[in-house]
Amino acid sequence: MPDRYAVIGNPISHSKSPQIHAEFALQTRQSLEYSRLLGDLTDFAGDVRRFFADAGRGLNVTVPFKVQAWALANERSPQAELAGAVNTLTQLPNGRLRGDNTDGAGLMRDLTHNHGFDVRGARVLLLGAGGAAQGVIQPLLAAGATQLVIANRTASKAVELAEKFAIAGAVNGCGLEALAGQQFDLIVNATSAGLTNAVPAIPNDCLNAGGWIYDMLYSDQCTAFQRWGLAHGAARALDGLGMLVEQAAESFWLWRGVRPETAPIITQLRGVAAAGSRG
Ligand code: ATR
Numbered sequence: 313m314p315d316r317y318a319v320i321g322n323p324i325s326h327s328k329s330p331q332i333h334a335e336f337a338l339q340t341r342q343s344l345e346y347s348r349l350l351g352d353l354t355d356f357a358g359d360v361r362r363f364f365a366d367a368g369r370g371l372n373v374t375v376p377f378k379v380q381a382w383a384l385a386n387e388r389s390p391q392a393e394l395a396g397a398v399n400t401l402t403q404l405p406n407g408r409l410r411g412d413n414t415d416g417a418g419l420m421r422d423l424t425h426n427h428g429f430d431v432r433g434a435r436v437l438l439l440g441a442g443g444a445a446q447g448v449i450q451p452l453l454a455a456g457a458t459q460l461v462i463a464n465r466t467a468s469k470a471v472e473l474a475e476k477f478a479i480a481g482a483v484n485g486c487g488l489e490a491l492a493g494q495q496f497d498l499i500v501n502a503t504s505a506g507l508t509n510a511v512p513a514i515p516n517d518c519l520n521a522g523g524w525i526y527d528m529l530y531s532d533q534c535t536a537f538q539r540w541g542l543a544h545g546a547a548r549a550l551d552g553l554g555m556l557v558e559q560a561a562e563s564f565w566l567w568r569g570v571r572p573e574t575a576p577i578i579t580q581l582r583g584v585a586a587a588g589s590r591g
Contacts (some may be wrong), residue, residue, distance in 0.1 A: 316367055317567065320349040320359060321374035328581060330374055332560045335580070336572035344568075356380045370567045371401040372560070376444050378413075380515035392478075395447040400563040408495025409590045412566055415444070418559025419500070419528070419552075424455065426554050429498065430530055431525055432456035437496040439512045441485070443468035445502035447464075449473065452500070453481035461496070463488050465503075465512065488513050493576075495520045501527045501537040511540045521546055528552040552576055 350381035378397035398411035464470035467487030474485030525541030
């Protein structure tokens, strides 16, 4: 029987992870099956227990269970610990559950390796203060951003997050209105505003000349935030499809010890990406 893996979330029918992992398995000649699991909103722990009791080897975890997965893990990678969220669960040979977070690595790999953005010395604005934002703060700082401003509609959440990460670098938290007069080389949108085609209310002039924007959402057309970027002088306006594939590759590597090629599946999905999705 092939090794069993799955992605668990609610909703889950939109998830591209089965297609991505099937492509990775084919490419690296690994024998595995990877399915979608609709998680029970009131019994996530039970779903996870049953999956692993039934010979499951690894689970990807998506909205809204990443924080619960963090709490369920018996041990966690440093990335997961810092992110406060887990997107990859692995059952270890001794039966304990290990939690990892590959979202940050996925963003950095897409931004820097696939697209060539140099984070060193950049002034970076991170929009949002939920789980998606929290997972990428440390990787952005570790990549050498000179300044990271976390701005959120609810300012207090951004301030709290910035305090939590202050030890890792120059981080400030504020509300969206406090961005007036500030300019950035890179704006990363980690809000869920785009799911309703909205854009966070930021000043029109907060991107430096030559600056980039990165929307963690993806869409078959431009996302609302990509459109904002292009209308306000962004040199590049990227969506999160590459991040999705790269975080999957990182999980695949953790599970199988082989690193798949990501470019072919990014190209393949580019043609058929669903509108307004994440994870
Ligand atoms: P996730 O785990 O995907 O990050 P979340 O924890 O619900 O989801 O966080 C969603 C983020 O998007 C929050 O930062 C939220 O701002 P608030 O903390 O003020 O709620 C942000 N967000 C959602 N809709 C938004 C909108 N229309 N404009 C600006 N920010 C928005």
